[in-house]
Amino acid sequence: MFSKACEYGIRASIFIAEQSLIDRKVSLKDVAEAIDSPAAYTSKILQKLSRNNIINSDKGPTGGFSMGKKELEKVKLGSIVFAIDGESIYNGCGLGLKKCNEKMPCPVHNQFKMIRDQLKKMLETTTVLSLAVDYEKGFSFLKR
Amino acid sequence: MFSKACEYGIRASIFIAEQSLIDRKVSLKDVAEAIDSPAAYTSKILQKLSRNNIINSDKGPTGGFSMGKKELEKVKLGSIVFAIDGESIYNGCGLGLKKCNEKMPCPVHNQFKMIRDQLKKMLETTTVLSLAVDYEKGFSFLKR
DNA sequence: CAAATAGTGGACAATTTTATCCAATATAAA
DNA sequence: TTTATATTGGATAAAATTGTCCACTATTTG
Numbered sequence: 001m002f003s004k005a006c007e008y009g010i011r012a013s014i015f016i017a018e019q020s021l022i023d024r025k026v027s028l029k030d031v032a033e034a035i036d037s038p039a040a041y042t043s044k045i046l047q048k049l050s051r052n053n054i055i056n057s058d059k060g061p062t063g064g065f066s067m068g069k070k071e072l073e074k075v076k077l078g079s080i081v082f083a084i085d086g087e088s089i090y091n092g093c094g095l096g097l098k099k100c101n102e103k104m105p106c107p108v109h110n111q112f113k114m115i116r117d118q119l120k121k122m123l124e125t126t127t128v129l130s131l132a133v134d135y136e137k138g139f140s141f142l143k144r
Numbered sequence: 145m146f147s148k149a150c151e152y153g154i155r156a157s158i159f160i161a162e163q164s165l166i167d168r169k170v171s172l173k174d175v176a177e178a179i180d181s182p183a184a185y186t187s188k189i190l191q192k193l194s195r196n197n198i199i200n201s202d203k204g205p206t207g208g209f210s211m212g213k214k215e216l217e218k219v220k221l222g223s224i225v226f227a228i229d230g231e232s233i234y235n236g237c238g239l240g241l242k243k244c245n246e247k248m249p250c251p252v253h254n255q256f257k258m259i260r261d262q263l264k265k266m267l268e269t270t271t272v273l274s275l276a277v278d279y280e281k282g283f284s285f286l287k288r
Numbered sequence: 289c290a291a292a293t294a295g296t297g298g299a300c301a302a303t304t305t306t307a308t309c310c311a312a313t314a315t316a317a318a
Numbered sequence: 319t320t321t322a323t324a325t326t327g328g329a330t331a332a333a334a335t336t337g338t339c340c341a342c343t344a345t346t347t348g
Contacts, residue, residue, distance in 0.1 A: 001236075008240075028294075029294095038337055060293060063293075092145075097285070106285060107284040115263050122259060141251075148305075149305080171324065182308080183308095185306060187325075190325090191325085191326070194325090201325060204317095204322090
């Protein structure tokens with residue numbers, strides 16, 4: 001469904017959000033350990049999230065990754081997916097056709113539209129904050 | 145959502161089904177042209193579908209690919225997806241966790257479950273035959 | 289200012305997926 | 319039985335994704 005990079009990105013964001021809730025910056029190493037991901041690769045993904053203003057990154061000692069209160073309230077799952085995987089989830093044809101639309105639909109156009117619309121709605125309404133709160137309470141997990 | 149191989153597989157199946165409706169066997173070349181896919185790669189995919197009894201393949205002159213009446217009525221989209229992409233669509237965790245279930249859910253487990261269940265239902269109820277009929281009527285397209 | 293720390297950016301490597309080529313096999317028809 | 323045709327299977331190759339390494343920059347602290 002999503003690329004591995006995107007999966008890491010979502011997991012990392014939730015961890016960073018949860019730590020930001022208790023006013024903690026986290027290092028790349030912290031993130032990689034928390035979500036059980038390859039550190040160097042995760043670094044690339046965090047850079048992308050940072051450039052997209054989804055997370056903050058600070059250099060130097062006492063540096064690290066974090067999310068501000070505003071970001072915490074604003075950032076939805078969809079923003080992360082879009083930043084990493086682009087709009088393919090929204091626009092792409094289920095059968096890989098370049099031009100697939102109402103006028104010239106692929107054979108499963110309508111069937112997929114239903115599901116895609118649900119997914120879209122879910123991504124656009126689910127906040128990282130809400131996921132971070134659940135995670136903080138021990139209701140969900142980020143590795144294994 | 146699906147691998148490219150799976151997209152080709154679905155498109156190929158629909159074309160073969162539609163031609164079988166008018167009692168025509170089609171060659172690899174026919175298929176590749178009809179769905180605008182690389183022939184040699186498509187060949188590998190058709191082999192897989194054939195081994196999974198989703199389509200028939202006959203060698204030699206007058207050979208080619210086809211679907212029998214029974215297959216036409218029986219084969220669902222899900223069979224094709226399963227034959228090519230395996231069960232990842234059904235079982236895989238949305239965030240890539242190995243062990244993600246009700247007891248130890250990833251942070252988006254429930255949100256994804258909703259959508260995955262819908263997708264599953266759609267794949268298990270949509271017959272290739274119905275898609276082939278629409279395609280035959282010119283209601284849908286397999287290339288571009 | 290020097291030293292230590294933490295993210296950045298670029299090059300590179302491994303793996304997976306997608307795609308190609310060709311000899312071998314099977315089969316129908318002449 | 320020979321020939322032509324069409325799929326099969328194996329070996330490779332190309333492309334995309336995933337993953338690693340390291341020197342560089344920015345920044346805090348002593």
